[in-house]
Amino acid sequence: MTMPAFGTFFLPGPTEVRPEILAAMLHPMISHRSPEFDALYTRCDEGLRRVFRTTRPVFISSSSATGLMEAAVRNAPAGPMLSLVNGAFSARFAEIARACGRTVQALEVPYGQVVPLETVEQALRARRFAAVTAAHSETSTGAAQDVQAIAELAHANGAFSLIDSVSGMGGMPVETDAWALDFALTGSQKALALPPGLAFCAVSDRYLASAAEQPARGRYFDIVEFAHYAARHQTPNTPAVSLFFALDAQLAAIGPTGIECRWARHAAMSAATHAWVEHQRQAGRADGILAPCGSRSATVTVVKTAPGVDARSVVDAVAARGFTLGGGYGKMAATTFRVGHMGDHTVETVSRLLDVVGEVLAAG
Ligand SMILES: *Cc1c(COP(=O)(O)O)cnc(C)c1O
Numbered sequence: 604m605t606m607p608a609f610g611t612f613f614l615p616g617p618t619e620v621r622p623e624i625l626a627a628m629l630h631p632m633i634s635h636r637s638p639e640f641d642a643l644y645t646r647c648d649e650g651l652r653r654v655f656r657t658t659r660p661v662f663i664s665s666s667s668a669t670g671l672m673e674a675a676v677r678n679a680p681a682g683p684m685l686s687l688v689n690g691a692f693s694a695r696f697a698e699i700a701r702a703c704g705r706t707v708q709a710l711e712v713p714y715g716q717v718v719p720l721e722t723v724e725q726a727l728r729a730r731r732f733a734a735v736t737a738a739h740s741e742t743s744t745g746a747a748q749d750v751q752a753i754a755e756l757a758h759a760n761g762a763f764s765l766i767d768s769v770s771g772m773g774g775m776p777v778e779t780d781a782w783a784l785d786f787a788l789t790g791s792q793k794a795l796a797l798p799p800g801l802a803f804c805a806v807s808d809r810y811l812a813s814a815a816e817q818p819a820r821g822r823y824f825d826i827v828e829f830a831h832y833a834a835r836h837q838t839p840n841t842p843a844v845s846l847f848f849a850l851d852a853q854l855a856a857i858g859p860t861g862i863e864c865r866w867a868r869h870a871a872m873s874a875a876t877h878a879w880v881e882h883q884r885q886a887g888r889a890d891g892i893l894a895p896c897g898s899r900s901a902t903v904t905v906v907k908t909a910p911g912v913d914a915r916s917v918v919d920a921v922a923a924r925g926f927t928l929g930g931g932y933g934k935m936a937a938t939t940f941r942v943g944h945m946g947d948h949t950v951e952t953v954s955r956l957l958d959v960v961g962e963v964l965a966a967g
Contacts, residue, residue, distance in 0.1 A: 610952035615742050615903040615929045615943030616770060617792035617799045620849075624797065627852035628845040635841055643847055644836040650854025653862055654772065654795070655787060657779040657805045662829040663850075664802045665843040668769045668790030669695065671802045674824035675736070675765040675786040676700045678806075678814035682733030683708060685726055685762065687718040687748065690741035691932050696767055700736060708732075714935070715744045715893040715905070720752050727760035734763040734785070740771035742793070743932035745905035745941065746894040747775065751782040758783060763810055769793055772803075773862070774869040774902040774945045785810040791846065794869065794902050796946030797853055801846045806830075869901040872944035872953045876904045879957045888964040893939060902945035905931070907938055912964075914940045920963040926956050 612619035633639045644663075651661035664671055676684070676699055683706040686697035691714075700707045710718050710726055718737075727735070735757040739750045754764035763785040768777050772787070774794030779787045788804040791797035806814070806826055814826045822828070828839045857865060877899070883889035883906075890907035892899065908914045918928050918940050929941030942960075944953045 610948070610955060611925055612927045613929070613943045613948070613953070613956050614927050615793070615941050615945065616790075618794070618796050618943055618946035619948065620796055620798055621947050623856075624849050624852050627848045628798070630845070630848040632844060635838065635844060640844070640847075641836045643851055644838075647847060647850050647854060648833065648836070650851075650857065651803055652805075653859065654854070654857065655779045655803070655805045656777065656781065656862070659780070659805055659808070660830070660833045661803050661805045662826070662833055663838060663842065663847070664804070664824070664829070665800065665838070665841075665846070666802050666823075667799060668767070668788060668802045669699070670824060671788040671804045672696055672767060673699050673703065674804065674826060675788060676703045676705065676734075677820045677824055678810070678817055678826040679734045679763055679765065679786075680813050680817065682731065685710065685723075685732045685735045687723065687735065687737040687753070688712070689716055689718055689744065689746055689748070690714050690738065691743035692767060692769065693736070693738035693741055696736040696738065696765070715746055716895065717746050717748050717898045720749065720756065723753060724756050727756055727762060732757075732760070732762040734765050736765045737767065739766055739768035739777065740775060740900035740902055742770040742900075742903055742941075743905075744893055745900050745903045746898050747771070747900040748898070750784070751778070754782050754784050757785075763807075763813075770900065770902050770945065773865060775900065776866050779805050783807065791850065794945040795853060797849050798846060800843050801850060866901070868949065869945060871950050872948060873899065873901045873904060875950050875953055876942055876944050876957065879961070880904065880906055883961065883964060888961075893935075902943065903929075904942045904944065905935070905939050906942065908940070909964075912967075913937050917960070917963055920966075921960055924959050924963070926959050928956075928960070
């Protein structure tokens with residue numbers, strides 16, 4: 604198989620993985636109960652704490668991120684959940700809670716928007732909730748929620764904050780400790796630019812203590828079990844060892860002080876993308892950005908095509924030129940496309956992509 608040059612794959616997950624990271628997975632298999640795994644686990648945990656900005660352990664799950672969304676719900680105290688729904692993934696969080704037998708009150712806004720904080724506060728004051736679920740960066744719409752403020756409101760009203768930062772973590776500021784997030788989760792295949800298959804979460808001491816009291820938290824996603832094994836630098840069951848080698852290589856590349864640079868690079872990529880869309884809009888070749896200014900994700904931009912232009916044909920024409928864009932989500936497939944400017948991309952690789960998309964839009 605020939606490896607294409609890095610810089611052509613802009614799906615908002617899974618994202619493009621550098622060849623060095625893929626190569627790290629060729630490491631021979633090791634026992635997950637060996638000193639070598641202990642050292643590997645320890646490095647991964649330390650690196651992830653820097654990504655999450657936490658002094659607590661970061662648990663590593665061999666599952667997709669949805670698994671940890673389910674864990675967040677299952678390990679939470681009994682009682683209704685308040686779910687902020689502004690796109691497909693935040694809707695999934697609410698669905699998971701319902702599927703786990705919870706009563707869910709959904710605060711739904713049109714896709715692309717964010718739920719106003721006053722609405723969240725009103726709902727929290729009106730009724731006692733066990734927890735609030737929210738997506739930090741809603742990958743289906745490109746909208747970013749103020750999860751710090753949401754966590755504050757949750758706490759002030761006696762609820763835990765369960766935060767999906769699957770496409771945020773590693774690409775936009777997340778301060779797990781400083782914002783007192785009770786359950787912060789992400790996946791390997793978005794802004795961390797790893798292959799899919801691992802998911803990571805950090806939980807507050809209060810959440811962990813409460814989890815131990817929950818009778819129906821299951822086994823595979825039992826957070827108490829994760830904590831127990833993490834203390835011994837292990838996972839409860841056989842982890843995706845090869846993916847740990849990839850994670851280790853990526854965390855080493857991020858380095859001890861690299862997370863803020865990573866955030867800055869993502870801010871620059873999103874700014875370049877926003878400027879490009881505005882330029883296209885002025886030229887009548889696009890209808891603008893779905894998410895409102897001030898509530899935009901740093902990792903994904905959802906672009907509305909000009910009236911009459913089918914977004915699916917734009918995605919196809921861009922693919923014919925060797926670049927992969929994300930299609931619009933669900934009902935927005937014909938009217939939007941998604942640019943995943945995250946992971947290990949740079950302003951340079953994103954600019955090359957946007958030149959190509961610009962050519963396609965200009966060709967009509
Ligand atoms: C990708 C994504 C998920 C789901 O992750 P999986 O790894 O596919 O389970 C959840 N939430 C958001 C915001 C995402 O972007």
